[in-house]
Amino acid sequence: MATVTFEKAQRWYPGSDKPAVPGIDLEIGDGEFMVLVGPSGCGKSTTLRMLAGLEEVNSGKVFIGDRDVTDLPPKDRDIAMVFQNYALYPHMSVADNMAFALKMAKVPESERKKRVADAAKILGLTEYLDRKPKALSGGQRQRVAMGRAIVRSPQVFCMDEPLSNLDAKMRVATRTDIAKLQADLGVTTVYVTHDQIEAMTMGDRVAVMKDGVLQQVDSPLRLYDRPVNLFVAGFIGSPQMNLLEATSKDGKAQIGGYLVPVDPAASQQLGQHHRITVGVRPEAWRLVSANEGGLPVAVTVVEELGADSYVYGTCDVEGTPSNVIVRLSGRDTASKGDTIYVTTDPGNVHVFDTETGERLSE
Secondary structure, eight states, rough: OOOOOEEEEEEOOOOSSSSSSSEEEEEEEETTTTEOOSSSSSSHHHHHHHHSSSSSSEEEEETTTTEEEEEEEEGOOOOOETTTTOOTTTSSSHHHHHHHHHHHHOOOHHHHHHHHHHHHHHHHHHTTTOOOOOSSSSHHHHHHHHHHHHTTTSSSEESSSSTTSSHHHHHHHHHHHHHHHHHHOOOOEEEESSSSHHHHHHHHHHEEEEEEEEEEEOHHHHHHHHHHHHHHHHHHSSOOOOOEEEETTTTOOOOEEEEEEHHHHHTTTTGGSSSEEEEEGGOOOOEGGGTOEEEEEEEEEEOOOEEEEEEEOOOOSTTTSSSSEEEETTTOOOOOTEEEEEOOOGGGGEEEETTTBBOOOO
């Protein structure tokens, strides 16, 4: 086990007019599960591949523990990679696939068998050791790929979207397995995904990236409760945060004729920022009657989920997006064609500068 440190690590692909990763600074603790998340093309896989030695670092450094591994080949970095497409040898049995790297490293056969048996027991693969990959389900193949990484006892696991080839139900089950396995083994893990739900449910900390630049590195709950800018606010959360354009007036945010109450820390700054964007999570809205001055939402779609429901609607108030999303508890009801009125409390309102995207509220 070891820490991982990126010091202004940059990757510039030949022929490109700008770097894929301009220069990342990131510290990952010993035994930590760090998730890199962001939209396609944001540089998260490039960052992981720089750590694994699969991409050249054009400037800056990468450390594993106290070792500078910037120029070391992958085989000398003491990492294990788990790929999106499993990368299993189809002609080999599960046991042989898991033991292959050990065989290449000339580990004695008795030690190989012991390590494979131990990993198979952890992963529930003992009864499948003699099968070929084609006889396994997608989830089982991914567990074999995990087993191949575990038997090497590496300092760092590198996982590049390992669940993206699985169906929805299997993804939920497997991400739980991976998170539990990492916690049990205590191996430093860097995990790449574009799925923010995966990121939020698995990571000790999550690094949100955009255009190769880190936007925020924080605990999942902190990312959700205190996004540092508009990009993080819109990216983290499913359904995403309602982002409403507003103007500042008397320490409040005005959307058309509707005044949104904001927290005192943000209201003190509103005078300096005329164009602002307020963010409200779907669950932060509460229903009010028409004469209480709430924001009117014309219901277009209702997603019934049992314990609660998501209401999608439109609002003719200037500054509101095409869709306003409201989460209602199972006791509250709304139907397509209804008009509901919603408001929120100052502590639930996120305030951002529209031009810079930076957060204004505490």
